[in-house]
Amino acid sequence: MHIAGADRAIGNLVKWATKDDWAHYREQVFADHLDFIRERFDMTNDKVVDLLGDDFVMLYGVVLEDFFTARFGDDGELNVIEDYLKRRGWREKIPAKQYLKAIRDSVMSLYEVVDLDPGKNMTVRDMIRGGDPITVTEKMGSQTSARWDRIAARLVTVGGKPFFTGGMLPMSYNTTNEILPVFEEMAKSYRTKLRKAAREQDEDPEIDSHKLRATLLESVGPRLFTQAWLIDALGQIQAPLPEMHNTDGDKILLSEVRFPSLGGVEQITAIIDGIQNLERNAPDGPSWTWHGKGSPSQRMSAKRHEGLTFQSRDESGRTSLGQIEFGNGTLLLSTNSRERAERGRDFLASHLGDLVGVPLISYEEVERMLNKTPDPRATDEEEVPPEVAAEILRSYLDGHYRQTLDDQLPILDGKTPRQAVKSKKGRAQVIEWLKYLENSEARRSTADGQAPYDMTWMWRELKLEGER
16 A cells, blocks of 8 residues: 555554543444354354454454444444544644545445456456446555455545555355345345335435445445355354265265286287277377266266265366276276276176286275375476476366366356357356356466466357456
């Protein structure tokens, strides 16, 4: 933030707000935000603080700013910022005083990040009040945000320039998709009441939509955002780990079936080459992919399961049920579930007969594999070069997303993206889906230290470039 003296002024205001004169009002605002949550989750404030950890500091800043904007007294004559400026404002710089006044008059809303210039600024649009996108000077936020992020925040103007205040809450897609319809219903109900009152007074019943939404945001916005954010955050913290399934509905369990070879190499490989749904990975290599019917997305549409569904597909987009390798006297089948391992064991044994011995099956839980200590003997020479890994990932994602455009997706009511964009409702769903994909990819690439996958072609392919 490039407002002279702003940080110092905020520090002084916070100290002023701790005075006994304001203690009751401050506690009232915090209770408005937290009491509902404490009752819903049946926990004390201390427990909420412990569960949120460092994230509570972020929440505290948002609630504190709501206190800064609140008015108390019979006629709303009391405000902590006005009180501070009246008694101590003489010691603050003019831009800093302007900033405090801007906070006092600010309204919290929901913003979507539509563009970024990392380290300099971010462009956002107000998802509730609408209007043109606004470019905000924001050094830190522009470095940590990703395109299509959604944040609940206060946008103020000081010296003709827009700035975000310090209190900001990152909102998940699921949470915002629940908030927006609730707010729309509240706005519709409020508009109906105002029109009825206007008619009774023989006044113009037309209501300014922007002012109506601003009024609603001022009265219920902050609590709506903090409570929705808390429900999401605490729900995730307390939720058990989701059970993972493959597209057959089997629980994910890394499985290996090892057959000792009793026959000749050429004889065994010739039989495997002739088995339906097994396809060599390379002409000169004794390894095969075991294919299932349909793409992973099509199988997911046919069978919906609770928890997370793990998709395994080959480069052509077909479902991969397992991998088979033959070498050093052993035929190895690898799958991601016990059920697939047992099916693969039986059909391989039925085709190969006396050419293989009695198989051994081993299993390993995903959690155990992830918690394994890396082998200290591993060297950098064993690692795939970053540029090669990036190209492999890009090639995989190209195929994955191109196939997905023709897959029936539950999130699009069972339609393919190409089908969904033909209707108004489907078009809106596809836009949300693309934003979610692009935002998730930006987050993944940042965590992995890679350049994000460019999804521009998907927007163009679906004729949605103008919505991006």
